[in-house]
Every structure is written in structure tokens, then in C-alpha cells.
Amino acid sequence: MELLNNHRPPITAGLIPPSLRDARRPHRVLERHWFVSRSGFFWILLGGFFEPFFYLVSTQLGFGSLIDDVEVGGELVSYVHFVAPALLAASAMNGAMYETMNVFFRMTFDKTYSxxxxxxxxxxDVVLGDVFWATIRGGLYSAAFLVVMAVLGMTSSWWGLLLLPASLLVSFAFAGVGMAIATFIRSIEDFEYVPTAMLPMFLFSATFFPASSYGRFEWVLNFSPLYHGVALLRALNLGQFPPSIFTHVVVLFALAGLSIVLSAHRIERALLG
Amino acid sequence: MSGSEGTAVITAKALTKRFGDFEAVKGTDFEVRAGEAFGFLGPNGAGKSSTMRMIGAVSPVTSGELRIFGLDPADDGRKIRARLGVVPQQDELDEFLTVKDNLVIYGRYFDIPLKACREKAMELLEFVQLADRADSKVQPLSGGMKRRVTIARSLMSDPEILLLDEPTTGLDPQARHVLWDRLYRLKQQGVTLVLTTHYMDEAEQLCDRLVVMDQGEIAAEGSPAELIRTHSPREVLELRFPAGTNAEHAPKVEGVGARQEVLPDRILIYADDGEAALSEVHRRQAVPESALVRRSTLEDVFLRLTGRTLVE
Known part of the structure; x- marks a missing residue:
């Protein structure tokens, strides 16, 4: 750590735009969104929660019983226990990503940022505020999802409580990624690409089948941001702490950090020319 | 300096703004003093909005020097913006919020306590005569009302300088007069007004001093009366000949006034005595379809300086 501290500051000082270093009021963005959402907008938030919820129920009632136990970190677990934390990660991702797509409108038609x-x-302030807001939205999805998991008996132990902060981290990472993506959207048509990228990530992040089934292509999983969330939540749900979870945490934080820097540059370029 | 009432709150020296190859502002010099109403008059594309955005510390200066309250926007953007009120060209109101909440949340961006924001919002809605619409959404309001909400919003932080980018463009005459009246009151309260406009009547109504801008440069500077006195004879005779015959009639009336301008739809003759000029036109047996004598305005100044009209 000493080594890092000695060498990093000059590099990051140039990398982090002044607007981020000068950010003092990201909470005002949250306040503005709260002003908007307190009147009925809350129900829209629930929309993104239902999708993984239905997956969860269908897993429990349906194909979960058709599939054998799966090995996770040397431990055999039922398929339901295998897939539920992965769906939680997807829920955290969806909540954050859906919210950040509003960034495009706030940058353009709504003039909120201007x-x-x-x-x-x-x-x-604008970037951090909206990333935090999207993180909160993802966190709300996750919390509701976690309650359903617990009620359906899909959490393994009290370690399950760690899933909440961990899914907040997943939300944070995807809030950053979503924000950065939204700054590149040129018109409403471009939104088509977002689900096109999200669906394969949802299906192929060791969500529904274990990493080992990817065979010699297992390393490719590391390039899926969602995989790091899935692997992290899955391990924590079982109370496992392999060294790899450290990597997952670092990757998720790095994703958020880089995305925030990129977004700040993009917003400045678009609105402060 | 003679005649300068207040201290300079904005100074620009060789102020330049470039977007790629396009130079929007080409090295302008001007100074705005505390408490005055200062205008940038010019047609679309003259560089007015670019100048306003640089003053508002939301657009970096390409070269030259700009100081607002003695501060450099490149270093102290936040401090400068904290003391400015901004009325942008488009209203940019929050369509998801009520009129009152638009003001309240805007005050929060300046870290004003919530309770103070609520009180201030109602006070300002009274001021712009929209207190009865406090709980309405923004969307159903008329253009003039939205403009007044935007002005009220810009006043939430008790700004020392109010920047108004084309405050009345697109409004009907009645709405414009209501707005001018409110702006005049603000000036009386000591707020420095900086505005852009392409309406000469607006500039004449509101500005103590103004600069005439054209294609990124300042063509002239002074009070409205001074500019008219310096750049245009006192009166203008407007002659309308049958469509398409202006060019043919122009030589006939040549020399009637001090100067003449042939526009697509009319001929303008500049003279100190418009009626005398009209008699001379009749004596020369040029028969216009209609003739009108009026006072010289900033429009005439602009035409004189740039050879073009303000609103095409």
C-alpha cells in the first residue's frame, strides 16, 4: 500500500477532471430526484424488481427441481441456491442500468444538467449524484429481492446479510457503467444496443451454469462485469471467502471509478463547450 | 474614469471563443459596471450567447482575459456561479416539478436552507405575479409565464449580476412589457443586468449602455441615445414603392437625405428633418405607395454599422 501511495497521486491528479475534484454537492442531485420521485414515481421503480422475481419463483417451482446439485467452491448446493444469488446480481445490475438510461434525457431534452x-x-456533482441515485435504485431492487430470497429459503445462512452491501457494490459498478454508456447515446434509436449487450451478459456470466462448464473458455468470463458480481454474491451466500472474491471486489470498484471519470469528461465535453 | 458610476464587475480584454475552426467571438473588449443594465445587441450568430456562456462560467475562454468580480472563470467557476443569476435562452425548467419546487430545488443547488428556499420561492413568485400558479406543473404555462418562472428561479440566490440571454424572444407584446417592468424593478434594487437581444426596442427600453455585436466583433459601444446620435441622423423617412421597383426609384431620391439604404421592401432615407425630406421626394415626382417619418432607432444604427438588418 505504501508503494501505491507513493506513486499514484501524480497520475490520478491528471486523470481525475477538476470537476470531480471540485464536486461538493452530489447530494443535491439526489435531492432533486427525490423531489421528483416522491409523488408516485416509486411504483415505476418496482417494475425492474419483478423480472428477476419471476425468474426466482419459476426456478423454485419449475426447473430447479429438474436439475441436479451444482458444485460451488468444493461444496454441493441445490440449483436453486446456485442460481438465486446470480439473479440477485442481475437485479442489482438492472436497477442501476435502467436508472442511468435517464441520463441521456437529462443531458439532452430535459436540460436538467444544464x-x-x-x-x-x-x-x-452531476455524475456522482446520478451514479449514487442509480446505486440506490439498484440497492432498493436488491433489498426487496433479498427479502424474497430469504422468505423462499434461498439464502443459506446469516452470511446472506453480506449480500446486501455486496449487491450495492454491484449496483454501484453498473450505475457507473450505465452512466458512461448513456453519455455516448446520440439518439433514442441507440437505446436498442443496450439490451442487446445486456442479454448475453445476463445469460453468459455463470448465471445459470457454473464457470467450469465454460471449459477452456472459462477465462473469458472475467471480461463480463456481471460475472464478478455473480461470483461474489454466490460465494458470500454460502459463507465462502476464496481469495478470488478480493479480485471481484477490486474489479467492481475499478469499473465504477473509471466509468465515473469517463462520464465526467463526457458531460463536460457535451455541456461545457 | 469619467462617468463610471459603479466599479467594474465584468471586464473582458481581447476575449475570444473558438469552436474548432469557427471563431464565434473575435477578441472583444468590454466592461460592465455594478448596478447598470448592459446589453449585447446583434443578430443571431453575432457571438452574444457565446459571450454570455463565458461570463456564466460554463464555457471556457479560448484566449484573452475575462474577469467576473475580479475572478478568473477558469479557476473560480464555482465561486463566480454562486454570485450569478442565469436566465438561459431556453427556459430549461424542470418539467417533472411544480413551479414552486422548481425554485426550491434551484435554491438548494446554492446550499440555501430548505425553509429559506420555500419562503424565498413564494416571495419571488409574488414578484413575478405567479403566486397563484405555485403548485401547477410547468408544462401548461404560457411562454411568458415560463419566462417569468425562469427569472424568479434565477433570483433564488440573490445574485449580484443577472445574465439574461434573449429574455423576451418569442413572447407576445403584452408579456414582454410585463417582463421589462420586472427587470426594471430589479435594476432599481441594484441588481446588475447583462442581457443579449436582437430587438432594438428592448435594448432601448432596458440598457444604460450596450455594445453592438456583429460576426463576433464589437461594432460600436455607448448608450442607446449616444449610439443613435453618433451613427444615425435624427429621423428616418421610410418609402415603399410598388414591389420590385425600389432599385429603379433609388436614383430618383438620391441625395434627398444625408444617406439612404435600399432594402428589399423599402427605401430608408436618413435626414434630420423627415418631413422636409418627404416634400423633396414629392417635388422630384417620385410617388411612393406609402411614406412614413419616424425617429432613428438602434436598428438604423445597426444597419449603418453592418449594412444588414437585425431580424432577417
């Missing part, structure tokens, strides 16, 4: 940037707020 009016914020005329005040002491900076592009960094």
Missing part, C-alpha cells in the same frame, strides 16, 4: 451547471454545481 440548469444545474449554471449554479455552483460541477459536472462531477
Amino acid at each position: 440548469s444545474m451547471l449554471a449554479t455552483p454545481m460541477t459536472a462531477g
